[in-house]
Amino acid sequence: MxxxxxxxxxxxxxxxxxxxxxxxxxxxxxxxxxxxxxxxxxxxxxxxxxxxxxxxxxxxxxxxxxxxxxxxxxxxxxxxxxxxxxxxxxPASSVAPVDKLSVVLVILGAWIFLGERLTPLKIGGASLIAIGAVILAFA
Structure with a gap:
């Protein structure tokens, strides 16, 4: 797989x-x-x-x-x-999205520490994840 x-x-x-x-x-x-x-x-x-x-x-x-x-x-x-x-x-429906901010942190960490490319699409996607997590956490 x-x-x-x-x-x-x-x-x-x-x-x-x-x-x-x-x-x-x-x-x-x-x-x-x-x-x-x-x-x-x-x-x-x-x-x-x-x-x-x-x-x-x-x-x-x-x-x-x-x-x-x-x-x-x-x-x-x-x-x-x-x-x-x-x-x-x-509530689980608020906690889980905030926990998934780890995705944004991994993208940044992979760029800073592992030398992975930070493309405009990754920046956009990470931004959407961050905005979505905040919205879901406080909705």
């Missing part, structure tokens, strides 16, 4: 995550909810890696990759903790 199909599937599962989490976080501490979700993710992803025998590649991972994967994991954890707290406090 192409990257686009995987990205669409990611969006579908992210939407399901927001809806399911909004119901699941009701009446419990958002940090505990995040811990439960993370435990499920750890078990699920290791089961996949083990079943596909990907775990044999661990010894081949460079120190640089380890550093960036660990930092990415920390950023993911912080994002999830904030996201679950936001879902607990606000």
């Amino acid at each position: 192409s990257w686009f199909v995987w990205a669409v599937l990611s969006a579908v599962f992210a939407a399901a995550t927001a809806l399911l989490a909004k119901v699941g976080v009701t009446g419990i501490d958002s940090n505990l909810a995040t811990a439960i979700r993370t435990t499920v993710i750890v078990a699920f992803t290791w089961a996949i890696a083990l079943s596909l025998e990907s775990h044999h590649e661990i010894s081949q991972i460079s120190p640089r990759s380890w550093v960036f994967l660990v930092l990415s994991g920390i950023a993911t954890g912080l994002s999830w903790l904030c996201y679950f707290r936001a879902l607990q406090l606000g």
